[in-house]
Amino acid sequence: MARVSAQERRRQLVDAAFRVMGREGFAAATTRRVCAEAGASLAAFHYCFASKQELLVELTAQTMAGLVAARAGVHVGGSVTESLRSTLRGYWETVEQDPNRESVLMALTQHALREPALAGIAEQQYAAYHRTARETLEEIAAGCEVRWTLPVAQLARMLVVVTDGVTLAWLVDRDSDAALAALNAFADQLAGLAVAGS
Amino acid sequence: MARVSAQERRRQLVDAAFRVMGREGFAAATTRRVCAEAGASLAAFHYCFASKQELLVELTAQTMAGLVAARAGVHVGGSVTESLRSTLRGYWETVEQDPNRESVLMALTQHALREPALAGIAEQQYAAYHRTARETLEEIAAGCEVRWTLPVAQLARMLVVVTDGVTLAWLVDRDSDAALAALNAFADQLAGLAVAGS
């Protein structure tokens, strides 16, 4: 077994866990399976991580970071409707381009909700989602010179609700047309909650 | 160990599995743990069920049946907005009254998506959701003497997206006010897609 730094090993193991979960599901990502994927020994694993839970925490953080990076740009341009539509389409492209990221994050959320050792992880994830959604809405309002007629926090939650719900349904039936149609319809609906002015 | 019929044992074990999952999460519902909860032996389990997966299939069916029963009534009365609002409030009451049912179903869906032995289970769940949503929308349209300006199938998906998304977010942060506010806002939005006439 090659002697690599603990830091590098951690990265390798987290990446391996993501790949295994993506291919075979959350339950398939056993410690030994992850080690095999990473080309590491079981002891190497427990030298880098105190427990499997610790790997899951790091996996969540790293996957969330990847997701935030992929969502880089808000698309502001033209009307509020067009901005919302293209922003949601941008979101959707990141989902279709890397569906595993979504399934892994869903599974991690579900797991974290019931595992005391992972307490707070799910809450942090959703706080991040809501913050991102809120910033997106504020950028669109500023860019299109409108203001929202409902509290931005509430609209942000609605945006997260919709993206989450659409993603969940798509993971089940993989109906991309239906997903995009739903996102467009919601974009139009939300646009109705903006009025000119600041 | 009491000698009970295999059929009765199955029921006991499925109920026990639901209780354990509700209390301690999906992962905690090990075969042994479920047997202890049901007061059965491990061998009794494998006499009734070929595998744990088989119990999960039955658990899904039984939980879905309970959910459909709880959602019995559509609330039609007054305007479209009022009908949608009170229908969604009715949905929400069933969630708050038995949150475990939702977490168990979410976990089962996630699990079924990746487990070949459970293939089709998640799809069936969502097909049932979509059918129920569709029927609800059609009853409201008939009762309020309006018609929908988008295909009912699309609106049904939007309804499922919203209830799913709201439920998922609530399971994480338990913010009931935010959940209800989101549902009301979506009810108002959907009402905008109805026009008088049939």
Added chain:
DNA sequence: GTCTATACACGGATAGAC
């Protein structure tokens, strides 16, 4: 500081005695 080897308790599953 990193890895090899080994051990233990608990998981699902099964064969076979009663």
Added chain:
DNA sequence: GTCTATCCGTGTATAGAC
């Protein structure tokens, strides 16, 4: 029809080699 004993895989831990 029910239970005992057992198998193999998984998470975790540790002693000690290099």
